[in-house]
Amino acid sequence: MISFCQFGAGRIGAIHAANIARHPGARLRTVVDVDVVAAAKLAERHGAAVGEAAAALADPAIHAVVIASSTDTHATLIEAAARAGKAVFCEKPIDLDRGRVEACLAVVKQAGVPLMVGFNRRFDPNFAKLHEQLRAGRIGKLEMVAITSRDPAPPPLAYVKVSGGLFRDMMIHDLDMARWLLGEEPVEVYAAASCLVDPAIGQVGDVDSAAVTLKTASGALCQIANSRRASYGYDQRIEVLGAAGMLQAGNQLKSTLVVAGADGVIGEKPQPFFLERYAEAYRRELDNFISAVTAKTAPATTGTDGLRALMLADACVESVKTGRAVRLSQ
Amino acid sequence: MISFCQFGAGRIGAIHAANIARHPGARLRTVVDVDVVAAAKLAERHGAAVGEAAAALADPAIHAVVIASSTDTHATLIEAAARAGKAVFCEKPIDLDRGRVEACLAVVKQAGVPLMVGFNRRFDPNFAKLHEQLRAGRIGKLEMVAITSRDPAPPPLAYVKVSGGLFRDMMIHDLDMARWLLGEEPVEVYAAASCLVDPAIGQVGDVDSAAVTLKTASGALCQIANSRRASYGYDQRIEVLGAAGMLQAGNQLKSTLVVAGADGVIGEKPQPFFLERYAEAYRRELDNFISAVTAKTAPATTGTDGLRALMLADACVESVKTGRAVRLSQ
């Protein structure tokens, strides 16, 4: 039985807390949040106590932590938890600054604790099935990947300002998917971007629409399309072309209902956003972490995955500035 | 907080027990089964105790019962629980004999307790959405209904012998769906049936393939197709034609993966059987029962629904024998 302390009692924290609580091999012991009312509410729902960071990390009854607090606290909490010998699950990103991430990973390495970074999409049943079939050779050698990833609507401007920008905040998920699917590191990154959805996003220095091209050492190509707006719901699709065929994983619709009438044949929209679309993915993700901690094996995603995805996002930012493909060492 | 005693610790019993256990407004207190090992295992999983029927029904701490034991025990248990003042959720059917069902319902009526019969498909999110849109007038006045309902493979012959036959065991679900969708009682029932899947089923006097036609007083028509075998999975679809359009609710596929290759464009099969396809329906069904008991309102499906569906199944059996449509009073 793995006992958890969770940092962060917000929207994503509530998901992780519930997934800990429902797991037969885990329990939620402590919830920590600067918003003590939120912390108390979440703790009560799952029979946990509200705690304070230092005490929780000093508590030998706690084996693992989930970090779902604000981004600027991640690296410091990871380091503190690692030094306290706790297994660490941290929401992406570790930090928005590559140097800070590298320093943090060095601490984790020295502490010898497992660190899992929350790239939830790898655990989506649709994408996981695609990945499994791809690795099983169903379409032969991989040649081209296309990732379409659109949020239903932009986040609040206050969030945009501290988010690190579209590439480090949103596309980082797709960059991780690309690495996972390609099975090798991209060596060239090109990005084009625009502010098409809301001029206010551009005024704070960010973009809301982006088209990225990745190329690996073996010549495999990957195209990623991001938009902060899709009027029809959360659009999350993957397509992989191989020598012997194509794999596609599409959106999960709200139901299978179809209405045929004078206006056409109308199907349901995709699930509205990540809470619905990735509910099962979040469950499987935490299951993976709990299994890894229990069995003392490596979790499916690591600190290196977090660092590599950030390096790709940084390269995208640079490419937008320079208008040229950025070369990355493998 | 509604405390439950559950009768039956088999496959369907395990589903209901888990759904009680996960519900914030309910808890599983006692599990009763002639197989005491199964009872103990299920009880332990959800922090309940193994009990004995009479004692459990006499226990004032128990407010409600779930009856998921074998069919021949249903009516007796319903009556005993009703007399003990418990709210009753019973898996379909109440009994295979109409007279026995009517006697049982009379006891329930006198006891004044709520009785819900487990027609789980009404709670399937896809069918529920279709029903909601139908009642909301999305396709105007209903004209024709088509229900396709195929099991992946026949049940064991031992089960077939005591099942009451395809119409009372399997199609009864579709007959309930038909009533629910039509919104009025069928007044004419015609059934044609064959033994096409396995001659052994015919040798014990049953059929495995059936085509039924229902007609209501207003002239609405409903066609139902049943087969005990579908090599591609559990096939559960509904189509409704109205004056202004058509509604369809289809199968839930195992994932959204599509593989395009030399052999075609291959999508996933439907969910394999009812445990997977109707997992969410079973949750919502029990939520409905718990809500109804808590709020002292009527549950969504009643003993009368159980009786009416059985009467339609009986009419099907008669129609197969006589080769003519059976007329039913409304």
Add this chain to the structure above:
Amino acid sequence: MISFCQFGAGRIGAIHAANIARHPGARLRTVVDVDVVAAAKLAERHGAAVGEAAAALADPAIHAVVIASSTDTHATLIEAAARAGKAVFCEKPIDLDRGRVEACLAVVKQAGVPLMVGFNRRFDPNFAKLHEQLRAGRIGKLEMVAITSRDPAPPPLAYVKVSGGLFRDMMIHDLDMARWLLGEEPVEVYAAASCLVDPAIGQVGDVDSAAVTLKTASGALCQIANSRRASYGYDQRIEVLGAAGMLQAGNQLKSTLVVAGADGVIGEKPQPFFLERYAEAYRRELDNFISAVTAKTAPATTGTDGLRALMLADACVESVKTGRAVRLSQ
């Protein structure tokens, strides 16, 4: 080079005339219609002459006739053409009266000319592909068939009155499809029908909605659903269940366009009616006739097919009246 005389210059006549004209092995020589203006227009379009029935049938340069005039002229024209030694293609039905059909077929038999009856749907590429896969054993032994066939809107009342009724006018196509798919003759026919679309149709003694069940000697079952109205277009679908799988052939949509927006994911409607949906089927049908006449082989559909479909339609009418399944000899 097969030279044709065509009877009937209406909507369906125009289709056949164009298909004759475009065929490298055929040419349209004469057009006959009581509406001489329509005849002249159609003749001119394809470089043919307007003619008169007796003279055309006496013309040795004419090898074959297409009969696309009104139903009440079919049998007489077939007989006259057969006696004149012409190969005959006739739109369904031969006649609405079974005795008249039998008399007509006797004349054709004696004359020894080929007679093809226009069951165009067998030549639809989608249905033909399904039939080919079915016969090739793709789903093993056939068990159940479902045919959905809905017109976009009822025909004019004047036509309804002389049409022979829904079963002989509209469902006859589906009854032929059923025979073709089943691969054996139905021995039991049950029909339920209503007037749901337009009360005026009921007032002239017809129905507009029907549900039919067929059963063959081997026990295979077939359900057919007909409606005179489908607000979303011409709805023509087939589904066949076999021991090893299911085959479905669906509607052809107006285009592959999909619009995703706030109201859902909207696909195109099916083709509006038979002229569009079955354009390719009409071409292939006439190709089959021309090939058969050229090669002196039997065409794909015969007078017997026309008779058998009519007998099934007659059985439907009787079943609606009696409320019981009608037995047919094989």
Add this chain to the structure above:
Amino acid sequence: MISFCQFGAGRIGAIHAANIARHPGARLRTVVDVDVVAAAKLAERHGAAVGEAAAALADPAIHAVVIASSTDTHATLIEAAARAGKAVFCEKPIDLDRGRVEACLAVVKQAGVPLMVGFNRRFDPNFAKLHEQLRAGRIGKLEMVAITSRDPAPPPLAYVKVSGGLFRDMMIHDLDMARWLLGEEPVEVYAAASCLVDPAIGQVGDVDSAAVTLKTASGALCQIANSRRASYGYDQRIEVLGAAGMLQAGNQLKSTLVVAGADGVIGEKPQPFFLERYAEAYRRELDNFISAVTAKTAPATTGTDGLRALMLADACVESVKTGRAVRLSQ
């Protein structure tokens, strides 16, 4: 009635010849090809004569020419036909060299004859419907375009060598689609490319897989994916994201047949290649040209479209070499 001389009696020439022949407002008078046997065969099929270029262009009875000969003859034939006062339809490309194209267009301009360049995909009913809905404002302001375009298999190496390379030979169609959809000129072009399908293609200096990004002055983004191989057929899809929704136009499948069985739910593959997929597009394309010539209006695609698409292809080639986005003036 427009009389045509056609240059080129090969695969694509046969399509155009048949479309001229079937058009009520046109006829094929002369066929010119260095392969006189092919010319004679095609001429005979459509009641035309075999001719010689100079004589045909001097023939006042010829109003228009279709140029479907080898690429290296296009510009010279266009010029000769233009000087002879003929309306010109020419298969893409005008020439593989931009300077040669510009010189040719200058001659056409001076001659004052209409010139249509064969970008057949604009006439595909699916893409045309998408374009129509896009321009009608169905999804609001256009933001991002994705074009997927994959051949079923690479062309012969002999063709690859003289083709001008993937960008000028294959992607030029997609670049034209992009311009047409975007409704404004791209100002930035980035291309990444690899040889993944067949090393022999790389050995002759070409690529077989490419990912291109276009950006317009308004910031709209377009991604194009090309591959010379798709084991499942000719893959031709378009997706457009706008402020208020998304439009998609997909592949036309060989039929609507679906086979459900133990291996999944198997749909048909897309049409095998352009002859099948774009048969209707070729018809509509020539109809557009004939209508334009008849009505003395401009055809839907012009020499400028040919030039602009070539300039984009040239920019792709340069971008692959330099690893940076190429800027184009509008």
